[in-house]
Every structure is written in structure tokens, then in C-alpha cells.
Amino acid sequence: MSDYQPLLLAHAGRPTPLSLEEYQAEDGYTAWKKVATEMTPEAVIEEVKASGLRGRGGAGFPTGMKWSFVPKGPGDKYLCVNADESEPGTFKDREIMETNPHLLIEGIAISAYAISSRVAFIYIRGEYAVAADRLDAAIAEAKAAGLIGNKIFGTEYSLEIHVFRGAGAYICGEETALLESLEGRRPMPRSRPPFPAVEGLYRRPTVVNNVETIANVPFILRHGAAWYTTIGVPPKNTGPKIFCLSGRVNRPGNYELPLGAVTFRELIDTYGGGVPGGRAVKGVLPAGASAPVVPADKLDTKLDYDSVAAAGSMLGSASLIVLDETTCMVRAAARMEEFFRHESCGKCTPCREGTGWLHKVLVRLEEGRGTAADIDLLLSLSGEINGKVLCALGDFATSPVTATIRHFREEYVRHIELGRCPFPSWN
Ligand SMILES: Cc1cc2nc3c(=O)[nH]c(=O)nc-3n(C[C@H](O)[C@H](O)[C@H](O)COP(=O)(O)O)c2cc1C
Ligand code: SF4
Known part of the structure; x- marks a missing residue:
């Protein structure tokens, strides 16, 4: 086992969140004070670039580079923290927010300062009621202590942070659907360009970052990019x-x-x-x-x-x-496709119709009612969706099909030959 000591989840398992006092006792908000009183926004962006931090929300996009796309100059800019966390099997952001909400708030303050944003939103999935309440309480604590709010540390910089409870769909985590939802509309992805860094929330420059990404930022500014790159495999x-x-x-x-x-x-x-x-x-x-x-x-x-x-x-x-080894890969693919069919927002025809067809054909194959031509049909349908839709959900929806056929084609063939599923029904 590695002797690495967790940073983001240093307090995992605590029944109550770290208080402001406890967070400050372990150097919490010292990086924020240094940033707000001694650093320019450009210097913060350079430090995050040098750290090599990549977005933890899925695509692994370099965070400092994303921030540098925000145009300089006057006018409102926004930071939106993606706390929608709806990918099946994902439960990391919740543990950060529930155990150490001030870590996220300090990260938001530094990140918002870097892009010259004075309003930040945390878009949190509606089911995360405990995390949302703890964030609300921590934001109030930070504000009362002068760590956020008006003229922070006596500087000209002010920041408000709002918790926005999400609308309850997987697609709300897609960054442009999230912006639509924040604006009060149905969460349907926008066509790009323009990208959010140029035209995002309320048509103003906006950065969307994942909770875990933002939670890394205080450590980078507290200990420096050089220290951060000693963790993991530099440079990427x-x-x-x-x-x-x-x-x-x-x-x-x-x-x-x-x-x-x-x-x-x-x-x-x-x-x-x-x-x-x-x-x-x-x-x-x-x-x-x-x-x-x-x-x-x-x-x-x-x-x-x-x-x-x-x-x-x-x-x-x-x-x-x-x-x-007891998992039926055809059943697993059908189950995942059922999820995508249900979660497709319906804006693009290939995704709206295609996910339904993929699911239907997978169920037929899994129940032993399929033919060899169905395997080709699945691949052809996937080819009609992948890369031909507005957002990555459509592309994601093809991977359960194409990858299980690529690696486990013999399981599809066994279902067809036997006319039934060869795996235990309880599975
Ligand atoms: C269908 C779909 C769902 C997504 N759900 C989430 C999510 O729950 N949380 C998240 O951080 N990113 C999610 N993303 C990725 C976001 O669009 C975006 O890339 C991310 O929030 C950027 O943050 P990062 O640069 O810090 O990784 C999703 C993307 C898609 C296509
Ligand atoms: S790919 Fe699917 S989820 Fe994404 S915008 Fe199109 S229909 Fe909606």
C-alpha cells in the first residue's frame, strides 16, 4: 500500500463537517489570503498552469489553460462549480463537500479571483441535500469571518457564492445544459461554439469546473506548483x-x-x-x-x-x-443503454432515437431472440450517433455497445447460438 496521505479526503468518514476554526487550524484560507492580497489573477493562472492540474470532471482538460481562455476586460464573469455528480458509480464530490466544505469554498475564492469573477454558483444535484446544507452553512461562516463577501481582506475584490440545487437529470452535469438549468430553462445542451469561456451563463464569460478540480486549487497555491508536481506522474x-x-x-x-x-x-x-x-x-x-x-x-x-x-x-x-466473471456483458450493455435512453435530453435525433434502438436490440440479443445481423446493426447504429450529436452523452451511449462487442463478441454469439442467456439469471 502507498504511504500517501490524502489531501482532499483527509477527513473522510467524519460524521460532521470540518468547522471554519478546524479548517483554519490546518492552514485553511492562508492560500486565499496570500492570493487576494499579494497576487495578480494572471499569476494565479500561471501557477495553476505550472501545476499541470487537469479537470477531474471527466475530460481531463488542463484547468489553468481553461481559465486563460476567459477574456480580460470589464463586465461580469462567472464561475460555476459542477457538483451535479450523476455519473453511475461516482460519489467523490459528495464526500469532499460533506466532510470539508471550506476546502471547496477556499478553492472557489481563489479560482473566481483568477478569472476576475465576482459571483460563483455551486450547481449541486438535488439529491445531495446534506452536502447542500453544509455548503450553505459554511458559506455563511466564511462570509461572517470576512473571507468572502464585500471588499475581502480590505481589498477591492468582492465575491458572492450561491448554492443552486439541481434539477435532477444526468444531463444537468453537461456544462452547457447546466448553464441552461441555472438560467431556469430545461437542461438541453447548447451548440458550440461559442464555448462557455467566451459566452456562458447569461451570455457572459463563464468557467465550469468540477468540485474535485476546485478542491485541488488551495493546495497548489498553499504549497506551490513545484510541490504539486511531485505528486503523480509529471508533466501531464x-x-x-x-x-x-x-x-x-x-x-x-x-x-x-x-x-x-x-x-x-x-x-x-x-x-x-x-x-x-x-x-x-x-x-x-x-x-x-x-x-x-x-x-x-x-x-x-x-x-x-x-x-x-x-x-x-x-x-x-x-x-x-x-x-x-459471472457478469453477462450483453446484459451489462443493455442496462447501461437503458440508462442513456432514459437520460437523453432528446434534442438531437440520432441520440434520442438511436439510444432507444440500441437498447431494444440489446434486450433482444440478451433474451436470446437476436440474430448475427443484430450485432452489425448495433455497430451501424452506433456509427450514426458517435460524433454526430451536440454533446458527449450521445458518444458515451455508444461505448457500452462498441466496447463489449470489441472485447466480448463471443458472448453475443453464445446468446444467439443458445437462444438464451448463458449466465445465471440472478446476475
Ligand atoms: C452527459 C454528461 C454529464 C456530465 N456530468 C458531469 C458531472 O456530473 N460533474 C462534472 O463535473 N462534470 C460532468 N460532465 C463534464 C462537464 O461537461 C464538464 O466537462 C466539467 O464539469 C468540466 O470540469 P473540469 O474541467 O473541472 O473537469 C458531464 C458531461 C456530460 C456530457
Ligand atoms: S447528444 Fe443526446 S443528450 Fe446530448 S444534446 Fe443531443 S439529444 Fe441531448
Whole structure:
């Protein structure tokens, strides 16, 4: 086991959140004071760029670069924190917000200052009532202490932070749908360009960042980018990452480790306590339902953005769902497709109609009513969706199909030959 000491989840498991006093006792808000009183916004952006921090919401986009796209000059700018956390198997942002809300608030203050935003929103999924209440309370504490609000630390800089309870759909986490929802409309993604950094909330420049991304920022400014790059694999996979481990493991949960420190196998066996009953792993979904399944022969891949990409998948939000040897991959694909069909916002025809068809054909195959032509039909349908839609949900919806056919085609063939599912029905 690694001797790494968690930063983001240093207080995981606490029944109550860290108070302002407790957070300050461990140097909380010292980075924010230094930033607000001694640094320019440009210097903060340069420090975050130098840290190599990449967005933890899924795409792994470099955070400092994203901030540098925001145009300088007068006028309102917004920071929106994406706390929608709706990817199946993802539960990391919740633990940060519930145990250490001031870490997120300090990160928001520094990030908002860097892009010269004076209003920040935390878009939190509606079901996260405990986290939302704790954030509200922590924001009030920070405001009463003069850490946010008007003329902070006697400077000209002011910042208001609002918690916005989400509208309850997976698509609300897509950044432009999130902005629509914040503006009071149905969460349907916008066509890009313009990108949010140029034209986002209320048509003003906006940065959308994930909770875990923002929670890294105070550590970068407190200890410096050079220190931060000693965690993980520089230059492109730096810093800590929370891995949400679930599915067929003995000890599911959040494990915070440096990027690239462990392989899939080590995470499952050493941290997750292996698979119940000592069964073999058949594959791992590295990013909930959204990224291609990583088959068992790739379990020695390191858990960082570039290594998982080289293995033919995506680290994404790092919500790893373990599938064991008793899992029917056709049923797993059908189940994931049911999710995407349900969550498609319906704005694009290929996604709205295609996800329904993919689901229908997968169910037919799983029940033993399919033919060999159905496998080709699934691939052709996926080709009509992938890259031809407005947002990544449509692309995500094709990966359960294409990846299970690529790695487990023989399971599809067995269903067709037997005229039934060869796996146990309880599974
Ligand atoms: C369908 C869909 C759902 C998403 N859900 C989330 C989410 O719940 N949380 C999140 O941070 N990003 C989510 N994203 C990614 C966001 O669009 C965006 O890339 C992210 O918030 C950027 O933050 P980052 O740069 O800090 O990673 C989702 C994307 C898609 C296409
Ligand atoms: S791809 Fe799907 S979810 Fe995304 S905008 Fe189009 S219909 Fe909506």
C-alpha cells in the first residue's frame, strides 16, 4: 500500500463537517489570503498552469489553460462549480463537500479571483441535500469571518457564492445544459461554439469546473506548483485523484491516491479487498457507464489519464465499476443503454432515437431472440450517433455497445447460438 496521505479526503468518514476554526487550524484560507492580497489573477493562472492540474470532471482538460481562455476586460464573469455528480458509480464530490466544505469554498475564492469573477454558483444535484446544507452553512461562516463577501481582506475584490440545487437529470452535469438549468430553462445542451469561456451563463464569460478540480486549487497555491508536481506522474498526470470503486469488490469506497500510483489490479486487490468469493475480474468500467470497458488483460494499466487512454478507454471521472466473471456483458450493455435512453435530453435525433434502438436490440440479443445481423446493426447504429450529436452523452451511449462487442463478441454469439442467456439469471 502507498504511504500517501490524502489531501482532499483527509477527513473522510467524519460524521460532521470540518468547522471554519478546524479548517483554519490546518492552514485553511492562508492560500486565499496570500492570493487576494499579494497576487495578480494572471499569476494565479500561471501557477495553476505550472501545476499541470487537469479537470477531474471527466475530460481531463488542463484547468489553468481553461481559465486563460476567459477574456480580460470589464463586465461580469462567472464561475460555476459542477457538483451535479450523476455519473453511475461516482460519489467523490459528495464526500469532499460533506466532510470539508471550506476546502471547496477556499478553492472557489481563489479560482473566481483568477478569472476576475465576482459571483460563483455551486450547481449541486438535488439529491445531495446534506452536502447542500453544509455548503450553505459554511458559506455563511466564511462570509461572517470576512473571507468572502464585500471588499475581502480590505481589498477591492468582492465575491458572492450561491448554492443552486439541481434539477435532477444526468444531463444537468453537461456544462452547457447546466448553464441552461441555472438560467431556469430545461437542461438541453447548447451548440458550440461559442464555448462557455467566451459566452456562458447569461451570455457572459463563464468557467465550469468540477468540485474535485476546485478542491485541488488551495493546495497548489498553499504549497506551490513545484510541490504539486511531485505528486503523480509529471508533466501531464499530476496531483491526487479520488478513485470511486464499486461493483464486485469487497471494500467499495473512495480511495484518494496520486495519479498513476497504482494499477487497476492494485486498486481492486489491495484497496478494494478483491472480488467477493475470489472470483476473477472480467472487466472494469473506468468511468461509470461512459467509457469503454477495460478487459481483464489490461488490469496492469496504471490509473492515470494517458495510460488508461493508451489502453483504449478513458479515466473520465474515475468511477470504477468492477464486473466479475459471472457478469453477462450483453446484459451489462443493455442496462447501461437503458440508462442513456432514459437520460437523453432528446434534442438531437440520432441520440434520442438511436439510444432507444440500441437498447431494444440489446434486450433482444440478451433474451436470446437476436440474430448475427443484430450485432452489425448495433455497430451501424452506433456509427450514426458517435460524433454526430451536440454533446458527449450521445458518444458515451455508444461505448457500452462498441466496447463489449470489441472485447466480448463471443458472448453475443453464445446468446444467439443458445437462444438464451448463458449466465445465471440472478446476475
Ligand atoms: C452527459 C454528461 C454529464 C456530465 N456530468 C458531469 C458531472 O456530473 N460533474 C462534472 O463535473 N462534470 C460532468 N460532465 C463534464 C462537464 O461537461 C464538464 O466537462 C466539467 O464539469 C468540466 O470540469 P473540469 O474541467 O473541472 O473537469 C458531464 C458531461 C456530460 C456530457
Ligand atoms: S447528444 Fe443526446 S443528450 Fe446530448 S444534446 Fe443531443 S439529444 Fe441531448
